[in-house]
Amino acid sequence: MADTHEGPGGAAPPPDDGAVPAAGRDNGWRTEYWKKNLRLMVALLVVWFVVSFGAGILFVEQLNQIVIAGFPLGFWFAQQGSIYTFIVLILIYALRMDRLDDEYGVSERNEDGSRA
Amino acid sequence: MSDIQTWALIFVAASFALYIVIAWRSRVRETKGFFVAEQNIPAVANGAAVAADWMSAASFISMAGLIAFLGSDGSIYLMGWTGGYVLLALLLAPYLRKWGKFTVPEFVGDRFSETVRSVSAVVAIIVSFTYVVGQMSGGGIVFSRFLQVEQAWGVAIAAAVIFAYAVFGGMKGITWTQVAQYTVLIVAYLIPAWAVAQTMTGFPVPQITFGEILAELNRIGAEFGLPVYTEAFTARPQIDVFLVTMSLMIGTAGLPHVIIRFYTTKTVRGARYSALWALIFIGLLYTTAPAVGAFTKLNLLSGVQGAAVDALPSWVQNWMATGLVTVGDGVQTISTISNNPESGADLIINNDILVLASPEIAGLPAPIIGLVAAGGLAAAMSTAAGLLLVISSSASHDLYFRYVDHHASESRRLLVSRIAMGLAVLVAIYFGINPPAFVAQVVAFAFGLAASTFFPILLLGIFWKRANAAGAVSGMLAGLVFTATYMIYTLPVFGTAANDHVLGISPEGIGTIGAVVNLVVTVVVSLLTRPPAHEVQEMVENIRYPAERRTEVTPA
Numbered sequence: 001m002a003d004t005h006e007g008p009g010g011a012a013p014p015p016d017d018g019a020v021p022a023a024g025r026d027n028g029w030r031t032e033y034w035k036k037n038l039r040l041m042v043a044l045l046v047v048w049f050v051v052s053f054g055a056g057i058l059f060v061e062q063l064n065q066i067v068i069a070g071f072p073l074g075f076w077f078a079q080q081g082s083i084y085t086f087i088v089l090i091l092i093y094a095l096r097m098d099r100l101d102d103e104y105g106v107s108e109r110n111e112d113g114s115r116a
Numbered sequence: 117m118s119d120i121q122t123w124a125l126i127f128v129a130a131s132f133a134l135y136i137v138i139a140w141r142s143r144v145r146e147t148k149g150f151f152v153a154e155q156n157i158p159a160v161a162n163g164a165a166v167a168a169d170w171m172s173a174a175s176f177i178s179m180a181g182l183i184a185f186l187g188s189d190g191s192i193y194l195m196g197w198t199g200g201y202v203l204l205a206l207l208l209a210p211y212l213r214k215w216g217k218f219t220v221p222e223f224v225g226d227r228f229s230e231t232v233r234s235v236s237a238v239v240a241i242i243v244s245f246t247y248v249v250g251q252m253s254g255g256g257i258v259f260s261r262f263l264q265v266e267q268a269w270g271v272a273i274a275a276a277v278i279f280a281y282a283v284f285g286g287m288k289g290i291t292w293t294q295v296a297q298y299t300v301l302i303v304a305y306l307i308p309a310w311a312v313a314q315t316m317t318g319f320p321v322p323q324i325t326f327g328e329i330l331a332e333l334n335r336i337g338a339e340f341g342l343p344v345y346t347e348a349f350t351a352r353p354q355i356d357v358f359l360v361t362m363s364l365m366i367g368t369a370g371l372p373h374v375i376i377r378f379y380t381t382k383t384v385r386g387a388r389y390s391a392l393w394a395l396i397f398i399g400l401l402y403t404t405a406p407a408v409g410a411f412t413k414l415n416l417l418s419g420v421q422g423a424a425v426d427a428l429p430s431w432v433q434n435w436m437a438t439g440l441v442t443v444g445d446g447v448q449t450i451s452t453i454s455n456n457p458e459s460g461a462d463l464i465i466n467n468d469i470l471v472l473a474s475p476e477i478a479g480l481p482a483p484i485i486g487l488v489a490a491g492g493l494a495a496a497m498s499t500a501a502g503l504l505l506v507i508s509s510s511a512s513h514d515l516y517f518r519y520v521d522h523h524a525s526e527s528r529r530l531l532v533s534r535i536a537m538g539l540a541v542l543v544a545i546y547f548g549i550n551p552p553a554f555v556a557q558v559v560a561f562a563f564g565l566a567a568s569t570f571f572p573i574l575l576l577g578i579f580w581k582r583a584n585a586a587g588a589v590s591g592m593l594a595g596l597v598f599t600a601t602y603m604i605y606t607l608p609v610f611g612t613a614a615n616d617h618v619l620g621i622s623p624e625g626i627g628t629i630g631a632v633v634n635l636v637v638t639v640v641v642s643l644l645t646r647p648p649a650h651e652v653q654e655m656v657e658n659i660r661y662p663a664e665r666r667t668e669v670t671p672a
Contacts, residue, residue, distance in 0.1 A: 034660055041206050048202045052195045057358050060188075060348045070327030075346045078191035079183075079406040080323060083198045083399045090205045090395055094388040097210075101385070106661045108383040116383045 033104045040096055044089045052082040120476075123486025124262035131300050131490045132277050135293045135497075139281030142289045147529050150286030151218040151509050153380040157291055162386070163393020165291045166377045168298035168498035170197075170368075170394070171401060172247070173254025176301055176495035181470030183409035184416075185455040187343060189351040190406060192624075196364025198395060198402050203369040203571075205391035209378040211578045213387035214659040216379060219506075220372040220570065221514040227577040227652065229585035230518075235592060237514035239569050240372040244503040244510075245543070246562045247373075251500040252548025255493055257468060261438050262489035271548035274497055279541045282501045282508075283534050290501045291380060297494035302400055304491020308475040308484050309404045312411045315478060322407030329414050336417045340453055345410070352622065359625030366631055367563030370571035373502045376509070384662035412474045419477065420450045420463055431476040432463075440466035500544065508537035561603055564623070568595035568630025576638055581653045583638060586645040591638030599630030 055063060056078035063074030071080075101107035108116040144150050157165070175197070183190030215223055221240060225233025252271050259270025281289040313322035316329065333345045343350035349357060368374060377394075378387045419429050425443055428450070435441040443450075447462045454461035472492060475485045512533040517524055524532065569592050576583040576591075603623045605615050621629070647653070 029665070030657070030661070037660075044202070044206060048199065052199050052361070053358060056191055056195055057354065057361065064346065064348065068327075069324070070330050072330075072346050074348065075188050076327075078188060078348070079194050080403055082195045083403050086198050086202050087392070087395050087399055089202050090388075090392045093206055094392050097388060098385065101662055105666045106663050108385055108663045109666070115385070
């Protein structure tokens, strides 16, 4: 790795509009990148928990009072809705991480700069 | 030979021929091809391979039947076996791919210590073996019903085909055959489901239309004295549904044969998209399964309700020959039904036949029934092959080369890995023919162990630099001992008496508590001992970023 030494330097200036700051040796970007990754991850996991364990298990009986197209709502979340939500969560994660990787210049590229 | 047999033979023979051709085209010459398919599998193909690897005989053959009898609480399998992919995609797969070696024990070996690696390799082998046995006997059921082949011969034929592509092609052969197997199994699952939805509701999308029949199903179920289908917690208490679902999710994310599939992609980004494709492909079957369960149950109940025993539909006769459907002694008309052989109901139906029999129950034509046979075999074989690879790689790469033969050359390593794979196939054949009586319960064991051993230390290994070897060893052992103890305490399979569940927690759900125990012990012991070496912390730092940073601007 090119920049393995832990730089004690101050935080890198925040990158603006996808441009990468020139301070290549500065590791402040690492903390920032990682924090953004964690924030996205936690937000998605909250949805993951609320839909599957919340709607599908903890509040399933209350939601079952509502019936749509023959499905009691809690039953629908437990047997259908949660799975659709999981797919959407991974999709959002993969797309947002593509953007984040590009923003911080850590996306994987071939020699010619195309996506690897 | 009946029509069904002829069609089953055609589809099974054609699919086997396809797998052999793929095996020949993807044979490998080095260990990187054998263990991680040269790390150049595209994300979509890898997603299909993950899906085939993941969806076992249990998903294809048994799950819809289980749901049909569990009703609403069948959601433990539906959510439990899909929700884990969110955890995999967000928490494990990209980082393990960035670190990029051959096996799961190898990661914990680099991150923690060689002791942890050896413990992990042994646990990986145990977990995978318990799982393989279920696949082999699942394949045997398909052979004995559709081709009227002795179960022993059926297992041997399926194993010979697996042997061909797993031993010669390793991960590369397995991956490309799994892509083909996914195609076979999903087509075989969806076509009858669409057909059944079309006949019963006039619209061929079962996910949407099975809502229409739920009220009818609740009504007819009540006449059989069954619990209300859509009502939650009729099969298990709420706390247990919660814990089992969680245990299956984190067990999924911790199963070695699933994790290693993400080592085969080209990039970290590829690992994320593989997880996405995998869940889309899995979701196709998993959203269909509850509909198949509901439709088939309604068909089944209305077909046999009040019927005289000598006037039962023909599928009952066909399946009675396999011993998986039985009519109680002296029963005149069917008024009770169960999946439990000890219930004393008039008609007893094994969970495993519901999907295989659903086209027959719905009166679909013979070619579709034959296709389902090929699909069931594809599901069993693809999972078995993935598991055999974990067994082979753990035994050769994580144990044999480290303890016995340190300086093996590349060609020798490949040979030893192939021999390990061959031996694993032989052991699997033996247990497939003589399945231990407790297979179903042992699969619960596999998930509980994966949840309480692998998942917590992988998670902490990636997200917490301070986690160290002493913590990981203590955490893993604590999780393992705690989970295994409770399972032995509550399950009768080890020759001990089964005790009552504590607080309504079933042995399937205990993995969740075991994982928490592991997590807490790892954190506490790590904090009480020295932090890991600087190089290790640097390694953890580096797996967080997909590539080295480029300072020049690249077009997005």
